[in-house]
Amino acid sequence: MSAKLHPARKKFTRFASKVPFQFGLPNVSPTLTQASDGSPIYFTRTTSLLRRQVLANAPSVTIKSDAYHPRVLPRSAWAEADFQTSRVLFLIPDDALGDCVGMALFFRAFAEKYPKAKIAVLNSASASDIFATLPDIEIFQLFISSKQLARFDVLIDLSEMEGWDTIAKMPVNPEEALSSAFGVTPISLPSRQPVVKPQMNIGILPMASSPLRTLPPALVRDMAQKLGNAGHSVTLILNAYQGVMRTYKDSIAAENLPNVAVVDGFRTIGDLIGFMEKQDYVVLADSGPAHITKLFQTPGLGIYTSASATVLQGRHRNLRNWQSTYMGDFCQAPCGLAKLRATDDGQIGCMGSLKVPFEKLGTLPSTSNKAVAEKLVVESTVPCVAHLRKDQDAIFQILGEDLKTQYAPSAIK
Structure with a gap:
């Protein structure tokens, strides 16, 4: 050199x-x-x-x-x-x-x-x-x-x-x-479309490292119920390494849903990778597992909120993408924010949840706050995440197209 x-x-x-x-x-x-x-x-x-x-x-x-x-x-x-x-x-x-x-x-x-x-x-x-x-x-x-x-x-x-x-x-x-x-050319990757069959192995991975990107529990519960009722073998994967996992799991109450297995998390990332490789179809938040699908071109649906699906998925077309359609006075999805911020007076959130422009947000929080994190993923989800409930019928329509199944419209408006 x-x-x-x-x-x-x-x-x-x-x-x-x-x-x-x-x-x-x-x-x-x-x-x-x-x-x-x-x-x-x-x-x-x-x-x-x-x-x-x-x-x-x-x-x-x-x-x-x-x-x-x-x-x-x-x-x-x-x-x-x-x-x-x-x-x-x-x-x-x-x-x-x-x-x-x-x-x-x-x-x-x-x-x-x-x-x-x-x-x-x-x-x-x-x-x-x-x-x-x-x-x-x-x-x-x-x-x-x-x-x-x-x-x-x-x-x-x-x-x-x-x-x-x-x-x-x-x-x-x-x-x-x-x-x-x-100056290198990205590798060519095989196209892998959903192969629809009875009792498909479908993984749902709703948790991300930030409340800005974790899917609403009610949406996840309804989705798991619909997929399970359609006869698929559904595995709901949580993340035991995240402090909010127990509260999030309790809010979904998916243990009694038909054909739905709940896994608190994998011991290693290697175990997670092995699971992702074997799934017929996956539904994911904007998280590490959504990117892992690129390694195997696992088909599925990626649901994005604050970050741009177009940027994060890039050239990969194995996932169909849904971008939150939220538009508010202080931001609209995708805003580009990856993590929560703290204001000068100690409030933690994002532009939409705190109703401030980005310039007023300040820096990343200096310490973790479990109570705030639990509230933001379960009770008071940030606006672009909460808006996914209004997007729910459109999201289920994509699932129906991919899995050749008709889902009844939700009661959420």
């Missing part, structure tokens, strides 16, 4: 350990657990769970620096560089499932262009199982040793991708953005 390297945007912690160690996150497949290799120094992203929750309290660990910036290939050189025989380590900016699915699809295109290149990812954290769907990729879930780091010819910090610094306000499509940045 002839391009001049510069420091990565992300800070890394340099640490040493007097005793052997191994680490792995509980929601990542055990096969991806990492162990020390006797190196004198190890590196992890300063903001990682490993740094904040483990290393800080480990008596055998010595923190050498919390402000190490590895030297990386600058963004301006990505398209011109020849990676044909290179060993490339990609620094993963975060472990949001949707973003990492886009990165994984980009890596598949990168590998097609450079079949002799060796690809690895660092600090993939909870999304490690997504990268494990790629053949011949090396995954450093939480850290890398100095011996391992020395094997790579070039490091690339993917947080330098355009739009990453504003992703909380306006989502980007990492697959398209990275493919363009590196």
